[in-house]
Amino acid sequence: MNTPAPLRWSRRNVLKSAACGFGALALQTLLNDRAYAGDIVPGKALHHPAKARSVIFCYLDGGLSQVDSFDPKPALTRDSGKPFRMKMEPTQFNNNGNTLGSPWEIKNYGKSGIPVSSLFPHIGECVDDLSVIRSMTANFSEHTNANYFLHTGSGLQGRPSMGAWFSYGLGSECRDLPGFIVLNGGLVPPGGLDCFNSGFLPASYQGSMFRPAAEPVANIAAHEKIPGKQRRKLDLMHRLDGMLVERAGKQDALESAIANYEMAYSMQTSVPDLMDLGKETDATKELYGLKSDNQHTRTYGMQCLIARRLVERGVRFIELTCPDTGNDRWDQHARLKKGHEENARMVDQPIAALLKDLKSRGLLDSTLVVFSGEFGRTPFAQGSDGRDHNPFGFTAWMAGGGVKGGYVHGATDEYGYKAVEGKVEMHDLHATMLHLLGVDHKRLTFRWGGRDMRLTDVHGELIKEILT
C-alpha cells in the first residue's frame, strides 16, 4: 500500500464536496435544468428536525417467517397438522399443505415482555429497544417483484433504491465514502444488483457494494507495484488537468470530475481503514460473534461491525445482505427448521451486538436500524415441512433514532396469515424511515418522465404509533 497523502486540490472543491457529498456538483448542473429539478435541494434542506442521521437496513433475503420469530401464534400450534381454517390466497407454488405450528419455543423478553422465538435469543434481549411491526404487507408474492418493492417502492426493475433516495435527499456526511453502501455478505437478492441501483437518479447515488474480502470494493486496490507510482501518475494527471482547466475556463463538470479523483484516491485509504478491524477490542469482536465457530456468524458479525464503523464515519444508508448458509436464503419452501435455524444463528448474535454496541456508544439514538424481509411466510405448510411466500402479513422491526422501544405495532389474524390491525404497507415503512431522517416523503421528489417521482409513489403514511 502506498503512503497516502492528500493531493493538491483547490480549497473550493474540497469545501464543496464536504458540504454536499458525492455527486452534488453534478446534481447542481442537473438542477439548472428545470425539467429535472426536484422539490428540494439535496443535502441542504431537511424538512423537519431529524431524529436519526443514518440507516442500517438488515435485509432478510428470501422472507423470514413471522410466525416463527416475532409474531408467535398459539392457534397455529393448536391446529398444527389440521387443514388450514382460513381461505388460502394463491401462492407461488400452490402446493399448500396443512396448518404448520412453529417448531420453536417462545419466551417473553425484557420489561416489555414481547415474545420472541428461540430462533433469536440475542435479539430477544434487545427487545426493549425494538418497535416490532407485526402488520407489514407487500404487494407481491414473487421474490423479485417483492424485492424491488421493498427496495425501491415499485415492483418493477429500474427504480432508485431507497438507499439512493436517502443519499439523494440527504447527501453524505462522509467525504471519502459513498453515501449508500451495501455490505454484501455473499447473497445478491433475486432482482440482482438493481435492488441497489440509482434508477433514474444520477449514478452518484447508486449503492456501492462492499464485500468482506481482500478487495472489498471494485477497483479499490491500486495495482502499481512500485510505491508512490500511483501518486506520481495522479500528480501528472493533476498537472495536465490543471493546464486543461486554464484553457477551458471554469466549468463545473470538469472541476467536479477532477475533484472526483480526490475522493477515489482517498477511498483507497479510507476503505482499507474501514475494513481493518485491528483496533477493535477483543470484547467487541467477541460481542459481534467474530470468534464464533460458525463461519456465517463471523461473516455477518463483521458486516455488522463494519456497519457501525460506517455509521461512525457518517455514511447515510447501509444495507446488509446475508451470507449464504446453503439454505437458499430465508426462502424455506421446505426444511423450515434447518434453514431458519442456520440463518438465524448467522444473524442473531451480530445484530444484537450491533444494537448493544450502538447503544453503548450513544449512536443508537441517531441511527435507525431496520430489520425486514421482502415478505413473510405462510402459516400453513408448503408440502410437509416448508412455508410458501406470504405478502399479506409479516413482521419487520425498527430500532434506534426516533422509534419507541419495547413496542408492538399492528397485528395479524390468529394464525399470523394476514395483517388485520394497523396494517403497514411498504410505502408506509419508507415514509416513516424518511421521516425519521428529517425528510417529508411527499416532498422528496425527482422530476422524471413527466412526473415528480417519489420513493413512496403516490402512497405512504407515517406509522405514527411507533414514533417517540
Place this chain on the structure above:
Amino acid sequence: MRCLNSRSGWFLLLLSAAVPAIAADSDLAFFENKIRPLLVEHCHSCHSVKAGKKKGGLQLDSRGALLTGGDNGPAMVSGKVAESLLLKAVSYQDPDLEMPPKERLSAAQVADLTTWIQAGAAWPQEAAPKASGKDHGGPVAIDPKVHWAWSAIRAVKPPAVHDSAWAQTPIDRFVLAKLEDAKLKPAPEADRRALIRRAAFALTGLPPTVAEVDAFLADTSASAFERVVDRYLASPAFGERWARHWLDLVRYAETRGHEFDARIANAWQYRDYVIRALNADVPYDRFVQEHLAGDLLAEPRLTTDGADEGILATGFWFLGEMIHSPVDIRQDEVERIDNQIDVMGKTFMGLTIGCARCHDHKFDPITAKDYYALGGIAQSSSYRQVRFENERHNRAVAERLWQIRGVRTPALMRSIEEALTPAIVTTDKLLLAALEVDGSAGNGPVEIAQRHGLDLPRFAAWLKHLMAVADDPRDPFHAWGRLMRVPAAQRAEQVVPLQREIAAARQQALDRWNQALADSTVLVDYARQGEPFLPDGVAFGDAATSRGTLRFGGDPQKSVVRLTDRTAAWFDPLWLRLSPGPDSATDPADLAMPRAGRTLRTRTIDLKEGPVHVLMRGKGLLYAAVGAHTLVDGPLHRALVRKVDGKVGEWRWERMDLSAYPGHRCHLEFTADSEDFAVAMVVQRQDAPPLPPSATLPPLDTVHDTIEKFASAQRFAFTAAFRDTPRSPAQNALIAWALEHPELMSGVDAALFRDFAKEQVAITNDIRDKSRLALGMMDGDGADWRVLIRGSPRTPGPVAPRALPESIFGKQPAITQGSGRLDIALRMTDPKSNPFVARVMANRIWHHLMGRGIVASVDNFGALGTPPSHPELLDHLASRFVADGWSVKRLARTIMLSNTWRMATTADPVQDAKDPGNVLLHRGNLHRLEGEAIRDALLALSGRLDSTMYGPSVPIHLSDFMTGRGRPNGGPLDGNGRRSVYQTVWRNFLSPMMLAFDTPIPFNTMGKRASSNVPAQALILMNDPFVQQQAEHWAKRVCDQVPETPARIALFYRMAFSRDPLPAEAAAAQEFLGATPDGRAWSDLAHALVTTKELIFVQ
C-alpha cells in the same frame, strides 16, 4: 374522468330508484349516535369533501355520495346488505377491498353499519357538502389548442440579425437573434483539431485517427470541414454510435431481468437492424412505421437477399423486462403493456402517455381512454420469433405451390379415382370372400384368395382390418367387421338388424356430438365462417383447409397424397423442414422449441370456467398465451404449455387445464412438429367432448336386405364418392380413408404423380429452410381493451376503442380489422396531423449534437416538460427534417455545418453569468463522453479495436462483484476488442463501467443520459484491469511506431487529443518519464493520460 362520466348515467338511474324514505326519528338518532361519528372518524380522512380527498372516487359524507359510490360502484344500496360494497369492505371479505385500510372496524361497528343500511340508511335532510377549492382530477392543465407542442409545425422564416457575417445558416440566425437580444456574443469557432475530434465523437463515437486529423489540417479549402462531416456520416461507425442513442430509448436489453435474468432470444437482431437502418439513412417516418407495423407494411423493405428489414423493428415492443412466475398474471400483463405504451409514447411522440394509466393525465390532454385505446393495439398483437430472412421469399414459393396445386387438383382427383378403381371394383368381392374365412379346412385365407383370384397380401390385409374394426365404429367397414363376427348361419337374418343397430348407434353418436358441442363453449372452430386465421408464416396456408382438399406429404418427390376429412387448420408437411438459422436461439424455458414459421395462433379468447380442449391431430406444442405470458418457467403457470403427440391419422381431444384463469384473456398457439398436424376446434368445458362421428360405409339411411346387396352398396359408395359434386362429408371421409389405407386399396403410386411431383419439386427447391430468427410482432384479431379504473385489472371500466390520442388526432374511424397498427403507423407519421414525431426526432438529433435539446426534456414535450429554448428554430429543424425526406444524416449535417455547432466550448465568466446553463447557446457545450465512447476510445488508442460489425453479442466480462441468480458465463476482459454496442446487455449483469458512466438501466425510455460524477468512475480509470491493459497496449503501439521520446509524447497527444502537446505538457510528461524511460514508464504515462479529463471530455 371520461371513464367515470360514462358510468354516471347509470348511477342517476340508481339514484332515482332510491329516493330516501322519510326516516323515523329513532333511525335518525341511530345515525347521529352511531353512524355519523363512525364515518367521520374512520372514513372521512380519505373520503370527504372536507378532507378534499376522494380516494377510489368515493366520498362518504352524504347519503347521495354513498349511493353514487366510487370507482367500484355504489357504496351502498339502501336496505340491501348483500349489495352494499361498504359492508363488504368493512367486513374484510375481499383482500382487494378492505376498509379502513389500516385498522379493521370492530364487530360492533360493522353490525351498526349493517343495521343502518338494512333499515334504509336514514340520513337527515341536509345539503351535501360542497367543495370550496378546485376539484382534483378535474380538467387537464394543457389546452391542446394553445400549447406549443400540440400546434402544427410552422416553417418559420429565420429572423434578421446584426452580425450577418457570423449567421451563415438559418440555424445561426435563429440562435444569434436570441443571443443579440440578450446582449451576448457567439463564441469564436473552435480550433480545427477540436472540431474534428468533436465531429468524430459526435458521429462515430470514436476519436479521429492521426491520419484523419492530418488530412483535415492539410485541406485548406472552404469545404474541408464539410468533407470531414460527410466522411464520418458515411462511416459504418455512424450507425453503431447512433444506434446506441436509439437503444437508450427502447430500453434495449438481452435478458428479462428479475429473478433468473432469462435471455431474450435473438434480441441483438434488433440492435443490428437499428445500426443498418441508421447507416442506410432510412427515412425516419419509415423507420417509425417499421417499429409500429413493420410486419404489416404493404411494401416491405428487403435486403438484396430478400430478408425483411422492417419487420425486425417490431421487436422493440418486446425488449422489456419479464417475470417468470407471476402470481397475479393479469397484473403482470398490465404492467408489461404499460411499459410498452410508455416507451412507445415517449420514444416517438415525446409524450408521457403512460401517466394516463390510472387516471386522465394530470397535465397533458391525454385521457385514460387514450391510454387504453393504445393498450388495445398492443394487446391485439402478439409476440413471435420471426423468420425474417426468408418469410417473404417462402411466401412467394408457397403461393406458386398453392397455385399449381389448385390447377392440378381436378386432374389429380381423376388420376386417384382411376388408380383406385381396380381396388374399388373388387371391394364387394373381397368383402364377400372375407365372410368365407372360418378357419375350417380349405377355408383359410390362402385357399379363399386362390379360389376367388384375389391378391393374397391384400386379402390378408383386409381380413386383418375387418377383424380389428369390428370394435371401431368410426371405421367405414365397421359394419362389415361386425357382420364377420356373426356366426355364418345367422348372417343372412342378422344383416338387416345389424345395419339398423349400427345406424341407430351412429345417430346416437351424432346426437351426442351435437349435444356436446351445444353444451360447450366453442372458442375456436376453423370450420366456422369468419374464424380469424392467424398463422405465423405459410405452413398452415392463409385460411383453414376445407374438407376434401388434397394434401401432400413432406417430401415432394414422393407420392404421399391424402384428402382432408375435416375442415381444419391443416399444417402443410412441406414446412416441417423449417429450422432456425445460425446464431438463432429459441425462447427460454418451457417454450424452448423452434416455433417460428410453424405456428398458428387463434383469435383472442375470453376464458371461462373449466379446462380447454383442442380437437387436433399430430405431434406438436400447445401454448396458451394467458396474459401474453411467454416466460413460462416454474410451477405456477406450467399448464400454459403442453407438448402433445398422438397416433397418426387420428383426431383426438387434447386437454389444457386453464381452469385457473377464468375471466382472463388469451389466445392459443399451436406449433406443428409432425406431418400429420392439424387443429379443428377448441372448446371449453369440464370433460372432453366425444370424438366427432366418422364416415360409415355404405350410408346407412338405406337398409340392404341381403349380404350381397350390402356388399355391393359398399362398392357403389366409393364410386359415388368420386362421382358426386359436391361430395358429402362422408364421401370425403371415405376417399380420405382410402388414401390412408394403401395396403387395402393399393393403386395410388408415384408414377401417377410423377409429372406433378416434378412441378412441385421445381418449386419447392426454392424453399429456404434455414432462417435466422428475431423477435417480432404478429397481428392478432382486433380486441379493444377496457379502461381499467385506477389502472387495476380488477376494476374494468368502459371499452376504449383502439385509436391514437384524441387531442392530437381527433376522432378516428373505427379500426375494424386486426390490431390497427398499420393505421396508427401511417397516421402517426403524417406530419400534417401529428407534429410530435418530426419535432421530437429533430430535437433528439439536436440534443445529441449540441449537448442539450431545444426542448431539454427530450422525452417529454408535455406540460411538465421544459418549454423550447428556441421554438422557431425547432420548427425550422422539424420542417426541414420532413422536407429533406426525414433524413437523420442530412439534418445532422445541416446542424454540424452551422457556425452554432462549431463554436468553441471555452468558458467565459461574463457571458456564462448572463446565460447560465448555456441555454441560449453562446458557446459550445463541453461533452463528457459516454461509457461506451470511453471504452471504444481506449480500444481505438490501443489498436485493439476490432471493427467487425453485427452478430451475437460478446458476453461482458463479469467481475467478482457481479453476482446473483442466473449468473451466466462471462466473457473476456477486453470484450474481444469489439465496440461496446456489441457487448451483452444483461439486465441483472450490467457492465459496472457503463453504469458508472451513466449508461441507463434498460427499463424505460431514456433520451437524455445523466452525466454524473462518481468515485467509481475515477476508480475504474485508475485501477480497472481493462483500462490498465489497454494503456499498456497503447504505450507499446506508440513505442513501436516512433523511437524518440519527444516524438512518442507527441504521438500520444495526437492520438488521444488530436493535437500536439504544449511545451509545458511535453515537459511534464518528460519529467514523469525520467531520463531513461523503460517500457513500464511508457505504460504509466499512457495510463496517466487516460485518467486526464481531456480524454473523457470533448471540447
